[in-house]
Amino acid sequence: MSEMQSHSAILADKPQGWNRPAAIEPQNEGELLEVSMGPHHPSTHGVFRMDVALDGERVIRLKPVFGYLHRNHEKLAEGQSYLASMPYTDRLDYICPITNNWAYALAVEKLIGQEVPERAEYLRVILGELTRYQNHASSIGFLIQEMGASGTPLMYAFREREKILDLFEELTGARMMVNYMRFGGCRVDASPGWLDRTRKVVAGLSGFADEFDQLLKSNEILMARTQGVGVLRPELAVNAGVTGPMLRASGVNYDIRKVDGYGIYNRFNFRVPLGDHGDVYDRYMIRMLEMRESIEILNQALREIQPGPVMDPKAKIRGLRPKPGEAYGRIEAPKGELGFYLISDGGPNPYRYRVRPPSLINLTVLEDMCLGVNVADVVLIFGSVDIVLGEVDR
Amino acid sequence: MLGEGIIKGMVETAKNFFGSYFSAERLTTVEYPEQRIAPYEAARVFPFLVFDSKNHAGGTDWESGLRCVACQICEKECPPKCIFIEKSKDKKPDALGRLQFYPARFDIDISVCMSCQICVEVCPFEAIKMDTEFELSTEDRFGGLLLDRKQLAKSNQYYHQIHPAEATGVDAKLAAEKIKAHAKVKITDEAKTAAIAGAGA
Numbered sequence: 001m002s003e004m005q006s007h008s009a010i011l012a013d014k015p016q017g018w019n020r021p022a023a024i025e026p027q028n029e030g031e032l033l034e035v036s037m038g039p040h041h042p043s044t045h046g047v048f049r050m051d052v053a054l055d056g057e058r059v060i061r062l063k064p065v066f067g068y069l070h071r072n073h074e075k076l077a078e079g080q081s082y083l084a085s086m087p088y089t090d091r092l093d094y095i096c097p098i099t100n101n102w103a104y105a106l107a108v109e110k111l112i113g114q115e116v117p118e119r120a121e122y123l124r125v126i127l128g129e130l131t132r133y134q135n136h137a138s139s140i141g142f143l144i145q146e147m148g149a150s151g152t153p154l155m156y157a158f159r160e161r162e163k164i165l166d167l168f169e170e171l172t173g174a175r176m177m178v179n180y181m182r183f184g185g186c187r188v189d190a191s192p193g194w195l196d197r198t199r200k201v202v203a204g205l206s207g208f209a210d211e212f213d214q215l216l217k218s219n220e221i222l223m224a225r226t227q228g229v230g231v232l233r234p235e236l237a238v239n240a241g242v243t244g245p246m247l248r249a250s251g252v253n254y255d256i257r258k259v260d261g262y263g264i265y266n267r268f269n270f271r272v273p274l275g276d277h278g279d280v281y282d283r284y285m286i287r288m289l290e291m292r293e294s295i296e297i298l299n300q301a302l303r304e305i306q307p308g309p310v311m312d313p314k315a316k317i318r319g320l321r322p323k324p325g326e327a328y329g330r331i332e333a334p335k336g337e338l339g340f341y342l343i344s345d346g347g348p349n350p351y352r353y354r355v356r357p358p359s360l361i362n363l364t365v366l367e368d369m370c371l372g373v374n375v376a377d378v379v380l381i382f383g384s385v386d387i388v389l390g391e392v393d394r
Numbered sequence: 395m396l397g398e399g400i401i402k403g404m405v406e407t408a409k410n411f412f413g414s415y416f417s418a419e420r421l422t423t424v425e426y427p428e429q430r431i432a433p434y435e436a437a438r439v440f441p442f443l444v445f446d447s448k449n450h451a452g453g454t455d456w457e458s459g460l461r462c463v464a465c466q467i468c469e470k471e472c473p474p475k476c477i478f479i480e481k482s483k484d485k486k487p488d489a490l491g492r493l494q495f496y497p498a499r500f501d502i503d504i505s506v507c508m509s510c511q512i513c514v515e516v517c518p519f520e521a522i523k524m525d526t527e528f529e530l531s532t533e534d535r536f537g538g539l540l541l542d543r544k545q546l547a548k549s550n551q552y553y554h555q556i557h558p559a560e561a562t563g564v565d566a567k568l569a570a571e572k573i574k575a576h577a578k579v580k581i582t583d584e585a586k587t588a589a590i591a592g593a594g595a
Binding site for chain 1: 396397398399400402403405406407410422434436437438467471472473508509510511512515516524
């Protein structure tokens with residue numbers, strides 16, 4: 001209960017008017033230097049551009065420009081069947097396709113009132129937490145890469161990610177574009193051998209988290225570069241709709257796995273790590289701690305999973321025609337709240353199909369975090385937001 | 395002490411570097427064209443059409459053995475619309491002895507295909523499956539990547555080779571369907587003779 005109270009307390013003391021960030025006055029005389037960072041800057045995780053106005057080294061203005069990877073995802077989905085959008089959701093946040101599948105399946109299941117068998121729920125949790133682990137590991141790797149430690153942490157993270165992607169490939173047939181979930185379950189069942197191999201990989205994951213901690217946690221350069229940089233106040237985070245590790249790093253206790261308890265998450269024991277300062281270091285630490293909590297959930301799920309069907313036998317795969325209505329399915333994706341909003345008019349296609357991408361909405365506070373810092377820190381703050389452009393631009 | 399964290403990190407790096415000479419677990423890469431990792435059975439790249447080489451028509455060629463009956467469900471369900479099917483004008487008997495259409499033209503543009511395997515899932519005739527061949531580069535960007543039905547046709551033996559467990563299941567399912575269909579034909583034949591006999595009386 002106290003969790004909810006602290007949450008509402010932050011909501012209540014909000015009104016400072018969040019329109020424009022407080023303007024920063026140039027200190028030096030002379031003209032501002034306008035720099036266009038991107039769209040092919042190696043630190044921008046894809047094609048993203050920032051128009052930065054600099055006074056010496058300090059950032060005076062920052063304007064994010066995105067849309068270079070726009071693929072018309074929402075409109076395409078409105079022109080085709082419900083099933084045909086499923087493989088396209090893999091391509092939103094291509095680092096974690098499983099959770100995208102899950103959120104979309106959840107929205108359609110809500111729309112048509114479809115139940116999901118228990119084993120399928122367990123498989124979803126197992127795959128979802130593996131996805132969270134590998135997303136956080138590689139996003140920390142990217143962050144450290146942007147600090148100038150080129151290669152080593154990222155390669156270690158990718159070495160671990162490869163083991164998880166191998167599991168995905170063995171089960172679903174593809175490393176990244178899995179197209180695994182269906183409305184009413186999952187496409188294929190996991191063999192006992194696959195579950196054993198998953199248990200083996202999961203047993204090794206906490207060793208890797210230790211190794212990563214040893215490698216980075218007390219590194220003086222990392223602390224000097226990240227502590228106190230890019231502070232996001234909790235009030236601003238809540239008002240801007242920021243979710244996921246970024247919100248929790250600012251100290252707001254909000255995890256949709258706890259709030260909604262979608263799927264079977266209320267059966268598992270896990271803690272929600274919270275940060276104190278909301279700086280880049282906290283965001284990094286929150287991700288490390290969430291990786292450990294994911295291992296906890298994985299251990300419980302792999303212990304409790306029972307044999308059974310993975311697909312509701314009454315579920316229809318193709319030719320869905322939901323009754324007119326609307327549904328919003330949301331999950332705690334590794335990057336934040338990922339939601340799919342669907343309106344059906346009774347036809348075979350959705351009338352409206354809307355994605356609420358966590359990356360895009362977390363990116364809206366970028367200017368607030370970057371004002372007044374050195375230009376080298378902009379790259380770091382941007383990296384700590386953890387975005388994937390496939391999801392930002394859609 | 396300042397610099398302690400950096401030293402700790404360097405120790406970890408050194409462990410990994412020297413460890414890679416002794417432990418295979420730390421050396422995770424292979425040298426691709428010479429060394430290869432065997433693909434998983436579930437691996438999927440692009441679709442192909444299955445034909446039975448010892449088929450009902452007695453033929454052994456790919457054309458008479460194609461399982462596809464040009465129902466065009468995959469064409470309709472394909473998300474990026476990369477399948478193009480032209481239905482035949484005439485009909486030929488299929489494996490169950492029923493007269494069916496066949497694809498006069500069946501093209502898949504693999505430069506558009508996104509390997510989602512929805513065509514495989516929706517096919518009621520087990521006629522289209524996923525291949526595991528991935529070294530498909532060609533100099534002709536348009537013609538070379540537009541596969542026609544001859545290029546797509548692969549035998550059931552090949553399917554067994556790349557997806558053994560799955561193919562065995564499919565064969566069992568088709569055999570069961572065949573038995574069921576034969577039983578049905580027998581019943582209808584008997585019913586017909588009975589009806590004729592009844593009419594005669």
